[in-house]
Amino acid sequence: MPDATDADGLTVGQVSTRLGVTVRALHHWDEIGLARPSLRTAGGYRLYTADDLERLHRIVVYREIGFGLDRIRAVLDDSTADVLGALRAQRTQVAERIDRLQRLGAGLDRMIDAHERGLLLSIEQQTAIFGPRWNPDWPAQARQLYGNTTQWVQFAERSASRSPEEWQAIADAVADLDRALGDAMDAAVAPGSPEANRLAERHREVFAAYFPLTREMQVCLGRMFEADPAFATHYDGIRANLASWFRRIIDASARAHGIDPDTATWQ
Template structure:
C-alpha cells in the first residue's frame, strides 16, 4: 500500500470539509460501493484521489437534485442509462412538490387571514349572503372581543376552508332555523316540550357551523339573545317577543339536562 505522501490524496475529514458532506455519509457511500476511496495509507486510512473527488462532486450534485442513491449509481455507472430521462422524471417530481408547497402556502395564508379577520369575504359578498342589514365590521369587532378564545380559533379554522357558496349554505341554514323558531312560537310550542327541545338541539347543530356549542354555552347565548340590543332586535324582528321565548326554551332544555340556567357559565 502506498504511503499518504506518495498517494497525495485527501483524508475523509478533508473531503468532508471540502464538499460539505458528513463523514458518516462518506463512510456509507464507501460501504455500499457508491464512492470508494482509491487509496489507503500503510496504516489503513482511506485516501481520496482527484478522480474520487470528481465522482463525489457528481454524487453531491445529483443528490441535491433529489435523486436517490440507486438512481445516482445508475447515472454514474450504467452506460445505457437514460440520464436526461432520469433528470426529467426527477424534474417532474420536483414540480409536483413545488405545487404541493404552493397549495400549502396558500392554505397557510388563508388560515392566517381567517385568524386575523374571521370572514374571508368581501363586503359585497357578505351583504349578498347575509343581507343588507349585515355590518361587515361585526367580524372585526368579534375578533377584538373574542380573538384570544378557543372558540375564535375553531371559528377561524372553519372559516379558512369556506368560500361564498359554503357561507351561503350556512346563512340558509340559519335563516331556515329562524323561520322554524318563529313558526313554533306562533304554534304555541311550550318550553320544555319535545318540540321545543328539538329546536334547541337543532340550534346547537346549526350553530356548530361556527364552533361546537355546549349546553352551558348555549344558555349563555340565550341570555345574550334576550339582553343584547342587536340580537334582541334580530329575533324580535322575526316575531315580537321571540328573543325571550327563545331563551326560555333554551333554559328549559338545560334544566332537563341538570344545568341551572342561573349559574351556567361559558364552558
C-alpha cells in the first residue's frame, strides 16, 4: 500500500464523521478485507481515497437495508452477482419484518391498554357478557386498588389476548359455578364434605382465568366475599347467606390442605 500525506485522502476519523459509521466498524472492515484504505501516511495511519469512499458508501447503504457483511462483499466483488435480484429478495424480507413489527406494535398497544383499563371490551360488550348488573366502572376501581400487584399484571396479560367470545366462556363458567353453589347450599352440603371441597377447587379453577389463585389467596377472597358489600350482595342475591356459606366451604377446604384460615395471608 503506497504511503501518502494527509492531503491525499481522508483519515479514519474524517470518514467516520462523513459516513456516520464508527471508527471501530471501519477498522473491522479493513481487517476482514471488506473495505481497505488505499493509502497510508508515513506514520502508518489509514487514508481513504475517493474510490474508497464510494465503496464505503455502498457498504453503508447495503448494511442499512439489512444485508450481512458476507452478502455485501459478494454484491461488491462478484461481477456475476444479481444485484437487482438480491435487492428484491431483501425488499421481501423487509416487508415481512415490517409486518411482524406492526403486529408486535399492535400487541404492545393492547398490552398497554389492558394494563390501563383491565378489560378491552366496550361498555356494550361488557353488559352483554357480564349482565345488566355489571358496573363498567369496576375494572377502573380494581386497577386503582390493585394496579401495582402481581395479580393485576397477570390479569392484564390474559386480558390483552382475550376475545369477547373467550370472556363470554369465562362469564358462563362463573355463572355455572354460582348456580352450583346455590344448589349445593339448598341441598345442605356441609363445609368440609367431598362435594363442598370439589366446589372450592372448582372455584380456584374458574378464577384462574383472571390470575393464578393459591389456597391462601382463596381464603382471603372468601373473607372478602363475606365482608365486602358488593360481593356479599352478589352471592346473597343468589341465595340468602350464600356469601357466609361460601366462605365456610373455602375455609374447610383450606384446613384439609393444612392451611389455617385464621392466619392465611395473600401469598
